[in-house]
Amino acid sequence: MSHLPPFVGRISMPRPTLARTVSCAVSSTALLSAAFLLPHGVLQAQSAPGRAPSVDVSKLAEIHVAITAVNDSADARQAQAKNKTGEAQHELAAKKRQLITELLKSKGLSDTAYQRQRFVVSTDLGLRAQFDSVVAKLTGAPLPGRIAAPVAPGFVAASALPPGMVGTHIGHVTTSFVDTPEKAGLLPIAFTEAQVASQHAALATRNTTDLAAMKLHAGHVLHAVDPTIVTTGPGKGFGVKRAALGVAQHIELASKESTASPNVKIHSTHIATAARSTATRVDQVIALAKKIQETSDVKEAATLTGQLASLASQLAAGADVNADGRIDWGNGEGGLQQAQEHITLLLAGEKK
Structure with a gap:
């Protein structure tokens, strides 16, 4: 398992429109073409056309852990019997979005910048490994591993x-x-x-x-x-x-x-x-x-x-x-x- 799927955690912001999704995907794909990895896990470049966005892996991992905590807390409240009404569910969802927006703002990121950085890390094996390592240190969870397929008895490559x-x-x-x-x-x-x-x-x-x-x-x-x-x-x-x-x-x-x-x-x-x-x-x-x-x-x-x-x-x-x-x-x-x-x-x- 990995800590970061192509889109980290559960839905953390309001669902984007189709036009925005397509625009973001096309933009992110173009930006990735010029990406390169620096020693400390920072993908250095500004969000200029044709360049990948700057990614501070440690900062992104901290945000991911914080958003996961917000999601977990909100899910627990939404699962309570007293909150099963449509109105309560709507209010809790709105509160969750507000908390995540404030969290991103406190870290100096817009939702768009955050989504782009997640995309870059999820498609770069080097950055992904660094991200998983930081998350493991922050949460105490074991590093995601790869399980080798068992070799059939008698098989020789x-x-x-x-x-x-x-x-x-x-x-x-x-x-x-x-x-x-x-x-x-x-x-x-x-x-x-x-x-x-x-x-x-x-x-x-x-x-x-x-x-x-x-x-x-x-x-x-x-x-x-x-x-x-x-x-x-x-x-x-x-x-x-x-x-x-x-x-x-x-x-x-x-x-x-x-x-x-x-x-x-x-x-x-x-x-x-x-x-x-x-x-x-x-x-x-x-x-x-x-x-x-x-x-x-x-x-x-x-x-x-x-x-x-x-x-x-x-x-x-x-x-x-x-x-x-x-x-x-x-x-x-x-x-x-x-x-x-x-x-x-x-x-x-x-x-x-």
């Missing part, structure tokens, strides 16, 4: 890939592939579908006395792992199995390129093996889900759903088959996470 066809094939695994939903990489879509499968396998265990619910979620698991079996459901319609086999295929294509380094060839084997182990695990998930759908015995279905939930969680995490306390890429243990780990190692090796 194209800029991080090796050059040539080796990078192209690895990119099909990690970055983008033409046949996947939203053209996601094969490994990211495998993670997405595996998450859906694991989620619905877990949901099936919530009420093990409800056979219909267990069958329903078993069908959702089937759709997520292989939509050729169940064609509709909560998954993306690509399937863990198809995605995992695609990972193995395209990483091996990368290793077969004449320009592939020994590093690429070694880790491609690890990635492909983990991906194929995932596809094998999908077959086991399918078998369990089908048994749940076919049985009419609630107790049997309950037992199977427990097994299904455990197995579905291993699609991403892999499984410690030999009970040595670790999950390796080989020996039938690897899952999507192990494939991702070795993609990371592969890319790190290419940077050396």
Whole structure:
């Protein structure tokens, strides 16, 4: 969130006429073309044609905080039951406008100058950051922040890939592939579908006395792992199995390129093996889900759903088959996470 939207706070002055609004917008746009930022947050220029108005960011922030306080106080009074009549509302609104007018006058600003300065600050990232910082100091509110979009598991930016066809094939695994939903990489879509499968396998265990619910979620698991079996459901319609086999295929294509380094060839084997182990695990998930759908015995279905939930969680995490306390890429243990780990190692090796 930001402290200053394109127009600060709530309506602080009487609504301007259409002619005045258009005139102000055109004038402000023209003025912005010559704007430049000075060290102390003052945009220096007078309100001459073609020049941006002078903006004292600290002063503008103080005015903004004061106007916000006026608005908040007025809103509180207008919300009181005794002030619900039209006459009372009109009087309170007029009083608010009067207070804001007096406030601006005491700061040496007209309404027009104030509106122009707000416009300049709201359209200049540097001034906006200074404004937010001053408001935070005055009010004690935290600075507005930017939340970075989460990166999908398995995703690697194209800029991080090796050059040539080796990078192209690895990119099909990690970055983008033409046949996947939203053209996601094969490994990211495998993670997405595996998450859906694991989620619905877990949901099936919530009420093990409800056979219909267990069958329903078993069908959702089937759709997520292989939509050729169940064609509709909560998954993306690509399937863990198809995605995992695609990972193995395209990483091996990368290793077969004449320009592939020994590093690429070694880790491609690890990635492909983990991906194929995932596809094998999908077959086991399918078998369990089908048994749940076919049985009419609630107790049997309950037992199977427990097994299904455990197995579905291993699609991403892999499984410690030999009970040595670790999950390796080989020996039938690897899952999507192990494939991702070795993609990371592969890319790190290419940077050396």
